[in-house]
Amino acid sequence: MGGPCEFKLYCASSQSAAAIFDELESEVRRLEAKYSRYLSSSIVSKINSQSGSCCPVDLDTETFGLLQYADQMFIQSGGMFDASSGVLRRVWNFKEGRLPSSSAIEAILPLVNWNNVSFTQQGVSLKVSGMEVDFGGFGKEYATDLCAVRAESQGIKHGLVNLGGDIRAIGPHPDGKPWQVGIQHPRRMGEPIATVALYQGALATSGDYERYMVVDGVRYSHLLNPKTGQPLELAYCSASVIAETCLVAGSFTTLTLLLSSEDPSWLSSSGLPYLLIDQSMQLSGSITLV
Numbered sequence: 001m002g003g004p005c006e007f008k009l010y011c012a013s014s015q016s017a018a019a020i021f022d023e024l025e026s027e028v029r030r031l032e033a034k035y036s037r038y039l040s041s042s043i044v045s046k047i048n049s050q051s052g053s054c055c056p057v058d059l060d061t062e063t064f065g066l067l068q069y070a071d072q073m074f075i076q077s078g079g080m081f082d083a084s085s086g087v088l089r090r091v092w093n094f095k096e097g098r099l100p101s102s103s104a105i106e107a108i109l110p111l112v113n114w115n116n117v118s119f120t121q122q123g124v125s126l127k128v129s130g131m132e133v134d135f136g137g138f139g140k141e142y143a144t145d146l147c148a149v150r151a152e153s154q155g156i157k158h159g160l161v162n163l164g165g166d167i168r169a170i171g172p173h174p175d176g177k178p179w180q181v182g183i184q185h186p187r188r189m190g191e192p193i194a195t196v197a198l199y200q201g202a203l204a205t206s207g208d209y210e211r212y213m214v215v216d217g218v219r220y221s222h223l224l225n226p227k228t229g230q231p232l233e234l235a236y237c238s239a240s241v242i243a244e245t246c247l248v249a250g251s252f253t254t255l256t257l258l259l260s261s262e263d264p265s266w267l268s269s270s271g272l273p274y275l276l277i278d279q280s281m282q283l284s285g286s287i288t289l290v
Helices: 014-035 043-049 061-076 086-092 102-111 138-152 246-259
Strands: 005-009 117-121 121-128 160-165 166-170 179-184 191-200 201-207 211-213 218-221 237-242 275-278 283-285
Touching: 005 014, 005 121, 005 138, 014 043, 014 061, 014 138, 043 121, 061 117, 061 218, 061 246, 086 102, 138 160, 138 166, 138 201, 138 246, 166 246, 179 201, 191 201, 191 237, 191 275, 201 246, 246 275
Parallel strands: none
Antiparallel strands: 005 160, 117 121, 160 166, 166 201, 179 191, 201 237, 211 218, 237 275, 275 283
16 A cells, blocks of 8 residues: 555454454455556556557456546546556656656657546456556555445444545544544655644545655656656645545545646635645645644
């Protein structure tokens, strides 16, 4: 899941707690095994290995639904959210601390185009050899929601699911007090810049601080423009959103950053509680801070 994961649940007994925790951990491991691009046995790796082939890879209902979601994100973002853009990591290695050449970027761009992903309920195919799909843009959020639903189905009325910073509250503490969730300071790792009170629903944050590099004094974010292959110039270094589900919250934070240079006020018209942090560390938004 790309980071520390935790379940905080109020259970009737230690025995029931152990069973529920095992069930939730099994669900997370199932999703990781199924959708991780790092595992050769995952459905994502199977789809990618067949890119350019005329034979579609069979789909189950769950994977078809996630492809539909990726398709809607592509449409709603005007092509800025593109689940085929993960191949850009082949030329952008943020651990190396050097910029790729223009020719290397131009060579990889033909592999980035969600319109070349063809799928039905029966199967999916990538039209261009070397293409990849990657559910990393919403996979953790989806897993967070599933874990919360599973916990609720086991009778949990008070708890918190946290998968690598994607959070969903299953009601407040039993005494009615909210969960207090810290928002990461974009420039001081391990230090919160604000604290949010969360009673119910989901909180997700996207930022430019998870992967980046500084070259000749210029900071380059891992958020890349799928149309140009270049890092985006972001109006904000962090965006947080509260929504009913983590999938919605995470999607809105990602879209906010992707669209920030073109439409900085995009999120404010969504009607969802939000917190934005600009490049000068100024906070704005409608989330009530503790």
